[in-house]
Amino acid sequence: MTNDEPAIAQALAERRHLMSLAFRMLGTIAEAEDAVQETYVRWWRMGSEERAAVQAPRFWLQRVTSRICLDMLGSARARREEYVGPWLPEPLPSQVFSRTELDPADQVSLDDSVSSALLVVLETMTPAERVAFVLHDVFAVPFDEIAATVGRSPGACRQLASSARHRVEQARERRATRREHDDVVRAFASAARSGDVQALIAVLDPGAVLRSDGGGVVTAARHPVVGAERVARFIAGVVHKYPGCDVLEQETHDGLGFAIWDEGHIIGVVTLDVSEGVVTDVRLVLNPEKLSSWKTP
Structure with missing residues (x-):
């Protein structure tokens, strides 16, 4: 095994995590796959020494995927205005993106974050609000890290996530058990x-x-x-x-x-x-x- 192979293997092992992240931001599997593929293209373009210097590939990949999704959300809004008929997020079977190692209460929250009902609410947000909400409220990413991703101050990212959370909570309050x-x-x-x-x-x-x-x-x-x-x-x-x-x-x-x-x-x-x-x-x-x-x- 070369010195570069462990870093490559570790990066490939993060694909499911990146898909889970990108789907929540974009709303379809196809768009999520495009975002993750572009993330790996950027990973492969780095030299072996650069990849080896990345101490935490998950966080590097997560940040790059989030930035790509932020860009894609801007163009997606224009595409969806030209979509034939109503645009709806992609519905998923209940086992997709579930994680059996989670506490049941945490799993309920994670399942809800890929529900069509929630994704419809996320579609009403600005790209920056959506990225801030998904990163912080779903994946527990600190605001300092989110700030580096969306190009805003930590305080501004906190406000973005708060605004998004308010809309989500309003929608959840109306839903039945x-x-x-x-x-x-x-x-x-x-x-x-x-x-x-x-x-x-x-x-x-x-x-x-x-x-x-x-x-x-x-x-x-x-x-x-x-x-x-x-x-x-x-x-x-x-x-x-x-x-x-x-x-x-x-x-x-x-x-x-x-x-x-x-x-x-x-x-x-x-x-x-x-x-x-x-x-x-x-x-x-x-x-x-x-x-x-x-x-x-």
């Missing part, structure tokens, strides 16, 4: 299967919103569907149109959701938000580019 969420989602599913529009309306908030993300690749609603009756009729229409599909209960980072399968192929994932005993938001991801983590029913 996991047990209530799953009970309401099962009632929603029962009503959807029956095709009873009135039963669906009964489990939907009057201002419920359904967003479907087909990305221009597959057919989906080009605009959000708003209002309990409209959402109920839209869902009933979809169920009637695709009677041969298997809609299976699926654990997600948002709680109970659904995976839609057609002849063994994943064609959609549904995640929902519940508040005060009714469904407030329905997210239907149909874009096949955002279903890469779902392999088998």
Whole structure:
């Protein structure tokens, strides 16, 4: 083994950590992979002596990945304005980015940080707010280190994270407990299967919103569907149109959701938000580019 090989091996061992970080900042696996790949390109470009001089490869790689994500978030906003239909973050199976060695309470917090509900909130933030929040509140990075990453003072980074945290906490306060969420989602599913529009309306908030993300690749609603009756009729229409599909209960980072399968192929994932005993938001991801983590029913 050459002197450089231990540093290379240590850097490669950090890929899962970097992907976990980049996904929370960018919202899709493909974009996260691009950020991590660019990080490693910059690592390989350094000479052997430079790599050997890096005492903590994880922190070097984490900082570079964060800077790349910060740049990507700026251009992503422009791309998403041109996206066909609503843009939604990529939904993940519950085991993706989970860590079994964590205390269960810490795991719940970590799982929530990749939920579609939270990622939607993160999309409303400035790139700097999002990076500061993810680094500090999810990965416990000190503000001095965050300051070096985003090019602002530690005090400014603290304010960025505080502003982001306030928005996240407001969204969390409205959400149901996991047990209530799953009970309401099962009632929603029962009503959807029956095709009873009135039963669906009964489990939907009057201002419920359904967003479907087909990305221009597959057919989906080009605009959000708003209002309990409209959402109920839209869902009933979809169920009637695709009677041969298997809609299976699926654990997600948002709680109970659904995976839609057609002849063994994943064609959609549904995640929902519940508040005060009714469904407030329905997210239907149909874009096949955002279903890469779902392999088998």
